[in-house]
Amino acid sequence: MYFTDFKRMRCQEKQNLWSAPLIVDRGGPHKGKRSIMVRAAMRVVVLGLCLGILMMWIVMPTSTYKQKWVLSIRAKANTRYLGTEGANLLVYTFPVLLVALVGCIYLHMGRKGGEDDYNASSSGEKQQNRSQKWWKRPVLVKGPLGIVTSTELGFLIMFIALLLWSFSTYLTNFFSNLDPNSGEQIWQVKLDDTALAFGLVGNVCLAFLFFPVSRGSSVLPLIGLTSEASIKYHIWLGHIVMTLFTAHGLCYIIFWASTHQIKEMIKWEKTGISNLAGELSLLAGLAMWGTTFPRIRRKMFELFFYTHYLYIFFIVFFIFHVGMNYAAIMIPGVYLFVVDRFLRFLQSRRGVRLLSSRVLPCEAVELNFSKSPELTYTSTSTIFVNVPSISKLQWHPFTMTSNSNLEPDKLSVVIKSEGSWSKKLYQMLSSPSTADRLDVAVEGPYGPASTHYLRHDKLVMVCGGSGITPFISIIRELIFRSATLNTKTPQVLLICAFKNSRDLTMLDLILPLSGTPSEISHLRLQIEAYVTREKQPADAGNDDKNLLRTVWFKPNAADMPIHAVLGPNSWLWLGLIISSSFVIFLILLGILTYYHIYPIDKNTNKIYPAAAKSALNMLFICVCIAMTSTAAFLINKKGSSAKAKQVQITNAPTPLTSPGSWFYNADRELESLPTQSLVQATNLHYGSRPDLKKILFDCEESSVGVLVCGPRKMRHEVATICSSGLAENLHFESISFSW
Template sequence: MDTQRSAVRGGGGKRAIQAAIAALALAVFGGYLVLLVGMPTNAYKVTWLPVLRAKTTTTYFGTNQGATFLVFTSPLVLIALLGCVYLHLGKKSEVDNVKSGDGENRLEIWKRPMIIKGLGIVSRIELAFFLMFIALLVWNLATYFHNDFGRITPKSAALDGERVWEAKLDMAALRLGLVGNIALTFLFFPVTRGSSVLQFLGITSEASVKYHIWLGHIVMTFFTAHGLCYVIFWVSTHQLAQMVEWKNTGISNLAGEISLLAGLFLWATTYPRIRRRMFELFFYTHHLYILFVFFFVLHVGISYASIMLPGFFLFIVDRYLRFLQSRRHVRLLSARVLPCNTVELSFSKNKGLNYSPTSIMFVNVPSISKLQWHPFTISSSSSLESDTISVIIKGEGKWTSKLNHLVSSPSPPQRLDVSIEGPYGPASTDFLRHDLLVMVSGGSGVTPFISIIRDLIHTAETLKNQTPQILLITAFKKSTDLTTLDLILPISGAQFPNLNIQIEAYVTREKQQQQPQQEKKSARTVWFKPSPSDAPLAATLGNDSKWLWLGAVIASSFVIYLVSIGILTRYYIYPIDRNSNKIFSSAARGALHAVFICGAVVVAATAGFVWNKERGAKETTQIRNMEGPTPTASPCYEAGREMESLPQQSLAESINVYYGERPDLKRYLFERKESSVGVLVCGPKKLRHQVANICSSGLAENLHFESISFSW
């Protein structure tokens, strides 16, 4: 009893610290937003900025750099560090699954889905923040135009040899670029997969991709307008030679044009039709972001580029850590091959590597493509399967079809080199708070629900906790796709779950069952031969303290960068600038900053990775030496072993199959009278929108919508 009381007090203390950290982060971000709101005003330009620069001017960072680091770069880096500490404490504390109170019910209203053309399915909270962000951009642009256009008169324009409209166009082009940089500041946060900021906000990296898409369109719209306005201005004023100008100091036009062209090529391939039909083109051209950012820095100079630096800096840290993780091949244990052109790949993993249901990981198979990485939903549960991790892959595209053919061929390879990045997913899930979980899927969208069901199996059987009822409504095109449901139980042969589960399966393109049940083709398992070079999948920065390690890497790399660039500026750049006959090139300064940022990240991240790799070497060796069913000779098949087991027979009894029709989702959802019904959907866009419309109709207050679809 005393131990329990101590645990409760300890948990309460951690929650209090978390609340304090969240309040501090909110205050810092609030101050940062005040700065963004005040930036276009005359008060900022005339009063705040000169005082700030006067107090931060040093021989180590120059006239403008110190002020930019202080007010634009440091706040967002600090929030990332606070997020690391918050998540570390949250991992150690217990999560209470309680029923919704009045306050939470009011919050649920804001979480209800809405379908907005061009945005897709968004909650009221997402829509509110999106509109506030648009308002921020409009405020900045309108304030700039109001203040600047008011100072342009026929007399002032004539002094520069321009007409009034030309002077206004020149000023408008400049301000469009400045406002576009605000959107660019946030562009890389949503695609930082291991971001503490996203996890701090309760957003998964996969769910945040839509924010990256929105921001990308906004950024390129502003920058394209910025470039077009300048081209029109130069043509009108007969200054086309400005297009190839690369100044030693100040703005370099040619660098900006190279950056814009790289961005336009990248932008053109992001539209859905091109992205889905020519994914490889989309994938490869997306790496033009390197040229886009590098020449952007050369274009505007490092002082102004530091406004967008924190988001890109955190992205570089995450990208390099992913690179380190992907250098080693992961041990592939087995593949369950289904007759519906689907396979479940199972890999070895360290027991300490935990992840939440609906997590994803990125897979690379060098024998198919050395450069392509594809995301897949994890079908296993780290609670139920402590030393393995699995993904389900359906052969729908070129890459997945090649992989399926390779694994399911009559003579599959003895082993397969596979690299993995991840897993990435929510910090925690709260499915236990519902009385009923209704899972609606179409096709391969059933995959994330398999991971949820497996996690609930562990909760019900091991922890003896009460679990919600489960209603899985799934639609397939052909009857052979029904074999995907056989993957609900893991290959390890878990007992049939002590769950109240009902599966309603619909085969939409067949009027009747194509073959008798007893003749149905069964799954088969391929076991792969191990290699001494393969290793279990492990977290990049350890397991228990990964967030603290990430915070240490971020802080140390940022400090190394600041110290290094300060020394370089003081003892190399400053002496040159002090000489009246020489001025250090802005482009060279920006390139040096880029080199020092990358170097600092490489040093700090490599040190953290190597330290944690050595700590996990003992566990890796133990897992590698474990005896398992993997044969030492060529691969072999075990046909039908899982299908004939009693757990699979019991599972089959809970499945109802309907042919030639689609599920009546309104009937399924509106007939449920439980006080709290969690509605999860994953599948085609039309299906997601249909479920979202039902849940947002307001006709059933007990429906709580959660879209976990991974379609962009």
């Protein structure tokens, strides 16, 4: 009964796949050339804007900027409408938001024009990729920063140089104009100035802090980064920010104590700097900082997760501390983060259709969701999953194993039972009394704008345990391209290290439950699986615990397939949200300033309360983002709801055997050619670990892409081999998650 239904579903998937149009002419080669030229022009514009922003950061600490540039800009800006912060909004906020807007258009044109690095497989582009290998090579492997490439190290050095330049320039200007008050000594005045310099430099770091965690922002993919890969930058910046702000606060406390002004700690100035607000912001930051260290984050993830919500208080009280005028420097990163966060909130309110779950004997589960065929994503993309019955607040990221080309109507993730949240989920799904329905919410998917795996002659994928999940999506994409599009794909060597035989069932997930073309022999795939803690295969016998189970869930009319939060033209809609919300914010700010603040304050900043002005500015930003984002979301939701189809799933039995149980000699469907090919491509090794150095050095192809995902020790070993310089054909890429 089960195998008959399974074969019927597979045939239907094949028919849908082969009947779909594979190539769409969108205007011929001339339109493609125009698109490439326009995108090149956009890259030039973005580069010019970034250089201009960098120049402002470099000049900002100098006396020339303060005494000449600022006065000139304020004289030209109509402060009657925007107040004194109008100049800072023009200099610091507007250029960054313009970069984000251009990035949205750039990414949209790349998606619609079909410009994908997968297609960049010509010999010339391959040669260019190889010649640029040096700046992707790891130069630091072991240490507090983890694996750092040449490019990352170069930018890190330049960023540290910017901080040192800013700090030294501020101190030079401050110390050249020392003016001790009565009763203050020179060292106390210098301590006061040093404390201020720490705060000013800390604000430079804070301006960049929120960019890496804006998952749907256009800034990261514009420069070839993903939110997952950028988490380590957020960690680096967070440590620097909190070090500088802690030094800023401690120096002021020492200064106040030494000059008998300890009451300054509880002052909240009406029109100036609010010391109390700054201390509250610092306390919130210290609470977050204390839970970010690896030992605490890994052992007490819930504490780390919930404590990080204090970022709201950190930002709000920081703006109260310095005022909106100076906060305009860090507003762009926060602005884009708020847009992204609100869109994620809107998406998470929709119930999604969970089709089935495959429960593996290695205490892992595969969740299969229904998705809209219009939703496309690249390999190694991630999605955030929330199960309200376990925790309404916890969201956990997982790499998607499905492929949007091979499985146009389904999206899959694999969850290994390792933490308390995932263990509860596994127990729920593996229990015989599992309910026929599970409420799940998702955010995403998020991933790279394009991938480059076809540029290599061979791919070597090294993984440990659940680290195989990002490689499953890559293999499925290569299966689709080799079998369906008849595209030449690189040879694939998958090296897996597992603790015991039960973990071998993770290899079952390489092939989806349905929809796999039978002609996968075109894919040159070789799997080397190592079981490190067993000397020989385990005797599974007839134990049902060793068999893979499939659980089917009943459909619910309220649930919808997973859609892109802003539809198929999401980048255009995001650009519209960013631009329209900022324009509306400026209009509201102009009305408020012209009719209410300016008649009272006359731009002196000495009468109108600074806290009220900051609160109104924050309120306007949130209202504008909420209005525009909600409108865009509802318009796209209406369109997606009209196209959504009701998924009818018949009640299917939950079998004890499955297409993935061949490692345990369970009954197999004799006509399952894809699985037979997968078995023939797999070599099992018991009681040993892979000799990675020998395997990598034996690769003779001219370009070998080396991808690794697994424990830190494994990543460091592979990075050390690739960075040794003994094999020039190895191109290293680490896929790791720092959540």
